[in-house]
Structures are given as C-alpha cells and as structure tokens.
Amino acid sequence: MISEPNKPAPLQFDKTIFHFTLHPQQNLVATGLINGKVYCHRYGTEQHEQQWMVKPFKKSCRGVEFSPDGKGIYSISKDKTICLLDTETGKAIRSKETAHDAPLNALLCLNDNILATGDDDGVIKLWDNRKQDAIMVYKEHEDFIADMTYRPDKRTLVVAGGDGYLSTWDIRKPDVAAMSDNMEDELLSVELLKNGDKAVVGSQEGILSLWSWGDWGDYNDRIVGHPSSIDTICKLDEDTICTGSSDGIIRIVTILPNEFHGVIGDHGEDMPIEHIRLAHDKKYIVSSGHDNALRFWDVAYLYEEEKEEEEEEEEEEEEEQEQPKDEDQGDEEENDSDSSVEEKPSKKKRKTSSGLKSYRAQKNAAFFADM
Numbered sequence: 001m002i003s004e005p006n007k008p009a010p011l012q013f014d015k016t017i018f019h020f021t022l023h024p025q026q027n028l029v030a031t032g033l034i035n036g037k038v039y040c041h042r043y044g045t046e047q048h049e050q051q052w053m054v055k056p057f058k059k060s061c062r063g064v065e066f067s068p069d070g071k072g073i074y075s076i077s078k079d080k081t082i083c084l085l086d087t088e089t090g091k092a093i094r095s096k097e098t099a100h101d102a103p104l105n106a107l108l109c110l111n112d113n114i115l116a117t118g119d120d121d122g123v124i125k126l127w128d129n130r131k132q133d134a135i136m137v138y139k140e141h142e143d144f145i146a147d148m149t150y151r152p153d154k155r156t157l158v159v160a161g162g163d164g165y166l167s168t169w170d171i172r173k174p175d176v177a178a179m180s181d182n183m184e185d186e187l188l189s190v191e192l193l194k195n196g197d198k199a200v201v202g203s204q205e206g207i208l209s210l211w212s213w214g215d216w217g218d219y220n221d222r223i224v225g226h227p228s229s230i231d232t233i234c235k236l237d238e239d240t241i242c243t244g245s246s247d248g249i250i251r252i253v254t255i256l257p258n259e260f261h262g263v264i265g266d267h268g269e270d271m272p273i274e275h276i277r278l279a280h281d282k283k284y285i286v287s288s289g290h291d292n293a294l295r296f297w298d299v300a301y302l303y304e305e306e307k308e309e310e311e312e313e314e315e316e317e318e319e320e321q322e323q324p325k326d327e328d329q330g331d332e333e334e335n336d337s338d339s340s341v342e343e344k345p346s347k348k349k350r351k352t353s354s355g356l357k358s359y360r361a362q363k364n365a366a367f368f369a370d371m
Contacts, residue, residue: 007297018061021066026070040090067112076104146160151213164187202233232244272290
C-alpha cells in the first residue's frame with residue numbers, strides 16, 4: 001500500500017491486533033496479536049521494516065509496552081504470563097508464568113523498575129523487575145481492569161474498572177487510597193491532564209467524566225457527544241486529548257473548556273478503534289482497530305505553531321541583547337522605551353499558549369453535524 005506524503009502507509013497484519021506500543025525515542029512499534037505473536041517494526045514514510053517476530057505466548061498477547069529507556073518490551077497474555085523482550089533481538093529477558101489467577105488485560109510501566117498489571121477479575125499487581133514475586137496485590141475491583149495511568153509526583157496509580165469504579169492507589173501502601181462512586185457504566189479508558197490535577201475517563205456509554213485530584217467520589221463534570229464507547233484516550237497536551245471510539249472515529253477534545261474540535265482520523269463504519277498513541281516526535285497519531293492494521297495520522301501541523309513561536313521568542317531575545325544602549329536619549333525616548341518593555345510580557349504570554357490553539361479555533365462544522 002502506498003503511503004501519503006505526510007504519513008506512513010498502514011501497517012497490515014494477518015491476524016487481529018490486540019495492542020501496540022511506540023518506542024520513546026525511535027520510530028519503532030511493537031504489536032501484540034491474537035495468536036500470541038509479538039512483532040517489532042521500524043516505521044517510515046517510505047516503507048516499514050520488520051525487525052523481528054517472536055511467539056512468547058500460547059494464547060493472545062493482550063498488552064505490550066516499551067520500558068522507559070526503550071531497551072525492553074513488557075508483554076502480557078491471556079495465558080497469564082508476563083514476558084520482558086529485548087528490543088533489539090526480541091529474545092526473552094525474563095518471563096513469569098501464572099503471574100495472575102485470571103487472564104491478564106492491562107499493563108503499565110510506572111518507572112524503570114516498577115510494572116503494574118491488571119486482570120479479568122479486577123486484581124492489580126505491582127512488580128519490581130529486581131524481584132521474582134509481586135510487591136503489591138490490590139483486590140478492590142470486581143470486574144476486569146480496563147486501563148491504568150500513573151502520577152509520578154504523587155506515586156499514585158489511577159485505575160479504570162469494568163465494574164464502574166475509578167480507583168487510586170499509593171504504590172507504597174497495601175490498601176486503596178480512594179474509590180469513586182459507582183458510575184453504573186463500564187469505565188474503559190483514563191488519562192491525566194492539567195498537570196495531573198484532572199482525571200478524564202471514557203465509558204461504554206460514550207461519556208467522558210472528569211474528576212479533580214483528591215476528590216474521588218462523584219465526577220465533577222461530564223462531556224457527552226460520542227455516539228458509542230470511548231475505548232482509548234491519548235493525551236496531546238495538558239488541555240487536549242484524542243479519543244478512539246467504537247464508531248471508528250478519532251476525535252480531538254479539549255478539557256476545560258470542554259469542547260470537540262474535529263476529527264483526526266476515521267477507520268470506517270463498524271471498525272471500532274481499540275488503541276491510539278502519540279509518536280515520540282509528535283508527528284503521528286497511531287491507531288489500531290478491528291481491521292488488522294496500524295494506521296498513521298499526520299498531526300505534526302498541530303504543533304508547528306508552538307515551534308515557530310519558540311523560534312520567534314529566541315530571535316526577539318537575541319535582538320534585545322544585541323541592541324546598543326544610547327546614553328544620550330532624551331526623556332521622551334526613555335518613556336517610549338519603557339512603554340515597549342511593558343508591552344512585551346503580554347506578547348510573550350500569547351506565545352506561550354499551546355501549539356494546538358490555532359487548530360482549536362478552526363472548528364469543523366461537518367464534524368458536529370456527523371455526531
């Protein structure tokens with residue numbers, strides 16, 4: 001398949017994709033399939049190059065995630081196994097069979113050493129890769145663990161459960177820190193925004209619910225508009241997310257103000273989107289669904305204004321430093337100079353706004369008509 005000028009062609013597989021992960025520094029993608037195989041590809045606009053393929057599991061591979069340094073790939077399976085693969089070779093570095101009593105369903109690297117896993121029965125385990133057994137076991141949820149995210153400065157894990165509860169866990173302690181009220185709806189995806197102060201959660205009914213950090217009872221706000229389930233959320237910046245829905249559409253949504261701002265991609269009708277991720281260089285959103293392909297969507301333009309404004313700021317600062325001072329200037333000229341100095345902070349303030357601002361201002365009327 002031929003690629004478009006600004007993005008790679010879809011990466012096609014012969015079996016259903018269960019999960020994928022993007023390398024933190026390189027154009028590498030690891031993909032877990034329903035047949036238990038894990039592939040590693042180097043993606044590009046010219047072609048995709050397969051680096052290796054291994055089959056570490058007897059049953060489906062349900063999760064893959066690069067380690068923070070990119071040297072390893074953690075993977076989990078329906079057969080209850082956790083396996084760490086070498087990024088360069090695909091060889092198993094270590095493996096833990098029967099890691100849970102139920103099939104594994106969720107995976108998250110918290111830091112260089114700590115890994116979190118969740119299973120179909122709602123059990124969460126924390127693993128230290130320097131030890132053989134789990135260092136924490138959490139059992140508050142009564143149904144599958146759908147998604148997890150982590151706030152490092154609080155050392156807190158935030159978990160969305162299929163039982164309708166959002167839970168938080170201080171990873172240094174054995175008991176739950178807080179549980180939300182029951183939402184009477186499956187919670188499927190979760191992301192932290194506003195520098196960790198807001199949790200955004202997607203549900204089976206297509207609702208985005210917002211919680212403020214530390215206030216974990218009932219939600220503070222809700223965003224309606226998705227016609228079907230929100231299976232995955234990807235953060236673009238501290239105010240903006242992409243959502244992947246079972247209607248096959250990838251939408252841009254801003255949080256506070258809560259607004260829809262258009263469509264990034266469309267897998268097609270009856271092609272639910274399971275996962276979306278932002279590439280390390282912010283050039284692409286990558287998505288997977290039920291069509292056995294990884295699809296790449298150009299989003300570099302969303303960040304172009306931010307780069308241009310940073311360059312303009314640097315040029316202005318250099319000009320100010322190089323501009324010679326004339327000691328013979330009159331009072332009138334000094335007043336003019338003072339005035340111009342006062343105006344600069346407001347100009348600079350405009351420039352420090354998000355690089356997505358220009359895109360947000362161009363709302364897509366056709367998008368709203370389709371909702």
